[in-house]
Amino acid sequence: MSQTAAQRFLQDAAVKSADLVHREIIRRGMDSYDVAHLKGRARIKDWEAARQKCQEIKREAINHLDRYLLQFEEKVIARGGHVFWAANSEEACTYVKNLATRLGVRTVVKSKSMVTEEIQLSPVLEKAGIKVWETDLGEFIVQLREEPPYHIVTPAMHLNRGQIAKLFREKLDPAIDSDDPVYLMAAARRILRQAFFAAEMGISGANFLVADAGVIAISTNEGNGRLCTSVPRIHVVVTGIEKVIPRLEDLAVLWPVLATSGTGQGITTYGTLIGGPRRPGEVDGAEEFHVVLVDNGRSQLLADAEQREVLHCIRCGACLNICPVFRHVGGHTYGTTYPGPIGSVLTPHLNGIKEFKHLSYASSLCGACSSVCPVKIDLAHHLLQNRRNATEAGATSSSERLIFRAWRYAMLRPRMYALGGWSVRKALRIIYGLGLAGSILDPMRVWNRYRSPVPLPSESFRARWRKNLGAD
Amino acid sequence: MVQTKEAQTKEAPTENPSRDRILERIRAGLRTVVPEPPALRSGQVIFEPVNNPLERFQQECVGNLMECTLTADSAASARHLSKVLQSLPEGEAFVQEDPALRRLIELAAPARPIRWSSPSSSEGAPGEASQATVTLAEALIAQTGSILVTSSCGGRGASVIAPCHIVYATVAQLVPDLATALSRVSQERKLDSNSFACVISGSSRTADIEKILVQGAHGPRRLVVILQTAT
Amino acid sequence: MKRKVSLFVPCFVDQLLPEVAVDTVKVLRRIGCAVEFPEDQTCCGQPALNTGYWGDARPCAEHFVRVFKNADFVVCPSGSCVSVIRLFYPELLAHSSLREDAAALASRTFEFSEFLVKVAAVTQVGATFPHSVTYHASCHGLRELKLRDEPLQLLRQVDGLKLIEMVRSEECCGFGGTFAVKFADISAAMGTSKAESVAATGAEFVTATDPSCLMHLQGILGKRQAPTRTIYLASILAQDGLAQKSSAQERP
Numbered sequence: 001m002s003q004t005a006a007q008r009f010l011q012d013a014a015v016k017s018a019d020l021v022h023r024e025i026i027r028r029g030m031d032s033y034d035v036a037h038l039k040g041r042a043r044i045k046d047w048e049a050a051r052q053k054c055q056e057i058k059r060e061a062i063n064h065l066d067r068y069l070l071q072f073e074e075k076v077i078a079r080g081g082h083v084f085w086a087a088n089s090e091e092a093c094t095y096v097k098n099l100a101t102r103l104g105v106r107t108v109v110k111s112k113s114m115v116t117e118e119i120q121l122s123p124v125l126e127k128a129g130i131k132v133w134e135t136d137l138g139e140f141i142v143q144l145r146e147e148p149p150y151h152i153v154t155p156a157m158h159l160n161r162g163q164i165a166k167l168f169r170e171k172l173d174p175a176i177d178s179d180d181p182v183y184l185m186a187a188a189r190r191i192l193r194q195a196f197f198a199a200e201m202g203i204s205g206a207n208f209l210v211a212d213a214g215v216i217a218i219s220t221n222e223g224n225g226r227l228c229t230s231v232p233r234i235h236v237v238v239t240g241i242e243k244v245i246p247r248l249e250d251l252a253v254l255w256p257v258l259a260t261s262g263t264g265q266g267i268t269t270y271g272t273l274i275g276g277p278r279r280p281g282e283v284d285g286a287e288e289f290h291v292v293l294v295d296n297g298r299s300q301l302l303a304d305a306e307q308r309e310v311l312h313c314i315r316c317g318a319c320l321n322i323c324p325v326f327r328h329v330g331g332h333t334y335g336t337t338y339p340g341p342i343g344s345v346l347t348p349h350l351n352g353i354k355e356f357k358h359l360s361y362a363s364s365l366c367g368a369c370s371s372v373c374p375v376k377i378d379l380a381h382h383l384l385q386n387r388r389n390a391t392e393a394g395a396t397s398s399s400e401r402l403i404f405r406a407w408r409y410a411m412l413r414p415r416m417y418a419l420g421g422w423s424v425r426k427a428l429r430i431i432y433g434l435g436l437a438g439s440i441l442d443p444m445r446v447w448n449r450y451r452s453p454v455p456l457p458s459e460s461f462r463a464r465w466r467k468n469l470g471a472d
Numbered sequence: 473m474v475q476t477k478e479a480q481t482k483e484a485p486t487e488n489p490s491r492d493r494i495l496e497r498i499r500a501g502l503r504t505v506v507p508e509p510p511a512l513r514s515g516q517v518i519f520e521p522v523n524n525p526l527e528r529f530q531q532e533c534v535g536n537l538m539e540c541t542l543t544a545d546s547a548a549s550a551r552h553l554s555k556v557l558q559s560l561p562e563g564e565a566f567v568q569e570d571p572a573l574r575r576l577i578e579l580a581a582p583a584r585p586i587r588w589s590s591p592s593s594s595e596g597a598p599g600e601a602s603q604a605t606v607t608l609a610e611a612l613i614a615q616t617g618s619i620l621v622t623s624s625c626g627g628r629g630a631s632v633i634a635p636c637h638i639v640y641a642t643v644a645q646l647v648p649d650l651a652t653a654l655s656r657v658s659q660e661r662k663l664d665s666n667s668f669a670c671v672i673s674g675s676s677r678t679a680d681i682e683k684i685l686v687q688g689a690h691g692p693r694r695l696v697v698i699l700q701t702a703t
Numbered sequence: 704m705k706r707k708v709s710l711f712v713p714c715f716v717d718q719l720l721p722e723v724a725v726d727t728v729k730v731l732r733r734i735g736c737a738v739e740f741p742e743d744q745t746c747c748g749q750p751a752l753n754t755g756y757w758g759d760a761r762p763c764a765e766h767f768v769r770v771f772k773n774a775d776f777v778v779c780p781s782g783s784c785v786s787v788i789r790l791f792y793p794e795l796l797a798h799s800s801l802r803e804d805a806a807a808l809a810s811r812t813f814e815f816s817e818f819l820v821k822v823a824a825v826t827q828v829g830a831t832f833p834h835s836v837t838y839h840a841s842c843h844g845l846r847e848l849k850l851r852d853e854p855l856q857l858l859r860q861v862d863g864l865k866l867i868e869m870v871r872s873e874e875c876c877g878f879g880g881t882f883a884v885k886f887a888d889i890s891a892a893m894g895t896s897k898a899e900s901v902a903a904t905g906a907e908f909v910t911a912t913d914p915s916c917l918m919h920l921q922g923i924l925g926k927r928q929a930p931t932r933t934i935y936l937a938s939i940l941a942q943d944g945l946a947q948k949s950s951a952q953e954r955p
Contacts, residue, residue: 010886017892027896032683049516056511063506066498079667085491137689138680156680164681181681189690196690197600213663223632223676223691230628230668241494248658252651253518255671256616263679266535267616267650270632270691271671279667283589283627284597289667295494302501309506324875328892362886364879364893365753367846387755396755404751408759412766417745421718446884450891451922454719461712461721465740469728 005335006358012333013362022158026327029157033321036264043266044256053253055376058312061211061244065302068211068244069293075214079276081289085241089119092294096121096203096236097128099290103234105130105200109192111218111225112136113205114152114315115294116238118337118350121203133195135224137188144171150331152338153262153317158330192224202228202286206239207258207314209291213248215275216291219258219268226270235274235286241293242311248273254314261316261374297350306385307349312375313342319369319379325362334359341369345382353386354395360386421460429456522648525614529646532617533697536674537687540697549640549698550579553606556696557582560636563603568626570608576640577606589626597627602634609641610669611656612697615649618673619697620657622666631672636694642703705737706823709774711767711812713781714746716914723914726941727780727815733943734825743770747784752791753880761799764792768801768808776822777812780937782844782912783880785814790847814844815937816912820853826860831944833863836934837906839897839920840873841913854912854936861939867904874900876911878919894923901931908934 003011016022041047061068073083086092100108108130110116122132122143134143138155142148144167149155156164165179168187176187204225206216216237218225229235245254251271259265278285301311320326320340331339336347336356344359360383369379390396410416424443431442438448447454459467522528533540543549553576557565564585567573577586584603590596598605607626609619619639621631631637647653653671656662662669676691687693708731712724731738748763767788771777779785789812792805799805819825836858844850858866877883877893884890897920901909909931911917917933924931 010888013886014888017888023892023896029683044518045520046516046518050518053516053518059508063502063508065502066495069495069498085488085494087490087494091490135690136680137678141680154680154683157683159681161681181684181686184681185678185686185689189688192690193600213658215663215669221676222678222689224689226628226632226670227690230632241498248663249651249654252649252654255650256519266532267618267671267673269536269672269674269676271618271673273663273669274667275663276667278623278628279665281591282623282667283591283630285623285628285667293494295490295497299494299497299501302498303504305504305506308501308504324877324893324896325889327874328889328896361754361882362889364842364875364877364882364890366842366875366879368842368873368875371846384753384755387753388757389755391755391757400754401756404754404756404759407751408756408762411745411748411763414743414745417714421714425718446887447922449887450894450926451919452925454918454922457719457721459721461717461724462740462742464721464725466742469725470740 005355008335009333009358009362012335013329016329016333022330023328025158025160026330029154030321030327033264037260037318037321040260040264040266044260050253050257051374051376054257054314054374055312057245057250057254058314058375059309061246062242062302062308062311065241065244068246069241071211072209072214072244076276076289076291079214079279081276081291083291083293085293086295088296089294092119092238092292092296093121093124095292096238097124099234099236100125100130100201101128103200103288105234107195107199108132108201108203109135109195109199109228109232110139111202111204111220111228112139112155113203113238114337115205115240116203117149118296119238119294121238133192133199135192135195135228137185137222140188140192141167148332151317151320152315158332196227196231199232201234201236202232203236203238204229206237206243208251208254209239209244210248210251210273211244211246213273213275215248215273217251218272219255219270220272221269223270226272229272229274229286230284233286234288235277235290237291239291239293240298241295242298257374258314258316261318261372301349307345307382309377310345310349310382312377313346314375316374318372318374322368322372324364324366324368341379341383345379345386348386353390353393357386357390357395360390418460418462425456432456519615519649522614525646525648526643528614529612529617532614536617538617538674538695538697540699543698543700545700545702546576547579549700550576552698553638553640554580554582556636556638557584557604560603563601565604565606566598566602566626566630566634567605568607568630573606573608573640589630598629598633600633604636604638605630605634606638606640607631609639609645610662611653612641612646612699613650613653613671614646616671616673618671620653621670621672622662623668624666628668631670632676632691635688635692636696637692638696638698640698640700642700644703705735707775708736708738708778708818709771709776710738710740711744711747711771711777711779711784712740713779713784713914715918716780720914720918720935722938723780723935726935726937727778729941730819730828730937731778734819734823734828736823741770747787748795749784749787750880752787752795757795761795764795764805765799765801768792768796768805771808772804774808774811776818777808778815778818779812780815780935781914782814782841782848782850783915785812786843786847788812814848814850814912816854816857817848817850820856826856828857828860828940830860830940830942831862832939832942834908835865835867835906836908836910836939837867837869837901837904838872839869839876839901839909839911839916841911841916842875844912845873850912857936857940858910862944864939867906869900869904871900876916876920878915880915883919890919891923894919898923898927898929902929906931908932910934910936910939912936
């Protein structure tokens, strides 16, 4: 009997919530992000104006998505590139696999792309006998561990250097004898360099698709994305259709805002723009350039007047970083490609509300995500809307529906409400008086598992008021 | 096994049946009208204006862990280039084919072998063994301490393959901010004549291990800007 | 002329934490307000709203609007309830005949500290509380009502009170309503982290604008047998140096 996603989530959340080592690693990582992020924001004169501008850019792009996608496509094709529109994961994977096998590709180097995670591209290529190398250091590490990325920006933030050194020793080179990050990076560089120069195909994502210039824009730091898109003779870009922006000049604000929100940097080391295969007269570059535009449920979100703005997401990771739930359960617990608040909001749209509504409920609705989103997506509000959508779709339990029906009945009748409250207190007093707090008879037993019981007052406020507080 | 490039006009619809279906779904979705809140007041200044581009560029270089050295003329630039090259391990340097760089290399007279960029041979791109690359830049951006390169600056690999990337630029190439640089790229249609451009703001780095900054990941560990005041 | 305040008491305060409301009344009266308590009030609808049962929340909200329709000011000792009334009633009651009444009422509904500082323009309420206190910035008050400084302005005027800042004061305590039960492990973990931040200040008391946060935190602190006690903001301000017994929550 297989578990539902919700059951698995609760189980994993319970384990991670109690894992104090994990909590400490995440806390240290997030504390350092907090400091860097604030410093980064201080570099921008008017952060709120920057957020507003980014929101407007993405809104314009999404509200005219067809126009801008066509403009982008036309320019890429004019330069000799190919654009393939994939309705779903399967179509996207099939296209890339067929391309690779047709062109005799034996080795692929990949730079970070959450969309390739979403469509599960690597297993498809590997099954076709193609070796896939993740070249972003964090992705490389989790690939060796055979686990999904922990975070959309820093995939291996749940590991300490000792664990990474041990991993490298076991999977790469038994001579690895230090856990110094500089040493480990050098080891990864040595090994991956061979892959860069041997691979026939480089696969990248795209942070933005610039419509007026017809180029993809990639923001990176390591240089692996640069090498994947410079050395191999075939360059494939896998991207969501919603990554479009109208103009090249929009990057003047989007690049710093993405970097600030993602890592606290003023700008990432490399802001790469690629519009096609190498031109005649150019020294190097891919001979073939393919852009795979992935829909996979995104176009459906357009029709949702309330939640269309969820497509504005620039995948910066800021909402993950600030979310207290993420900080306590970590990225793997979500069990979805996209964790954190954006993942909780988006996944029901991509993968179904029945199976994934629990993520929208796994939040205290603190609103931190909304306050930090650089494109001003009101994520907390969308979580609430997902909850409403779940009940309206009949996706919640009938017992819960009945409970709220009864609750509503009582709340419309003040005397019944007062009596109900009095009865609950009376019952609890009896149960606690018998020493049964925490037992199966205790309606507050879940609460009392982690907390000392709430002291029970002898009377309610309204009773006190009626007795002796009414007079001014 | 290289596929010969076919003349591309338009994708035949039957090769990509989903294209029209996706476009139709997009258009259907956009028929739902979403109310738009008021737009940003015009003239709102998001970034602090850059008043002294040279000073700002040098400051940002320090923060970006880039080396920026001001030189008075090409002789001084050549001396600095020589100094940098001497500090590197043995191995060839790859240099962008350009008259200014030809002159600079001649003045510097480095001991190591030099390979020049060339579109016509496979030897015209930097290789795994290159210890350094030397290129020009399209512009320097003061706001972020960046250099803007395109494929015309020795190709795509020239700014990422070797452990040390040296940029030979002049103060006249400084622009105040990203907005100016990008607008110039648009106006001069640089992305029509180049398949690639990159805004580079430092040496390659990673913080993927415990969020500790490590300089020199897959790209260069050193980015050196020789900034000549006289053209 | 005395300001007339209609007190809205959240359901869990009414039933489990009556001292919160008693002290709220005390302070409002001390600053010269006439306080009434419309007894037909029940709940603002937050539990149903937050769980997604807007069809059940709606009649509850309409009942609230009817009960408080003629109030000059509605004051409530809870940022989360006030944020429901101000930020969500317009959406919830968009198609209700009470839509306009709701909008008008929303503009007259205030959380306790924002009423004191922004409406009554009072920060000095004659309180004495010679103890060290740390402040937890309850989420709904902070992010939805934009209360950043008002509670602190009030605390700074309390005679003898030593205010100690905690790290991550704006991080959620983990209560979140039914979240505390549905996702008990995560809620407890978040509460524990908050309890650790509180403990690191060494303060005798922790206060907030939402008594639900404090109820949750007191439970966590009690389980850890930590010395810090929770106390609602109004309960601090109600201390005028004359009372013999502090009205801080009793430990079981």
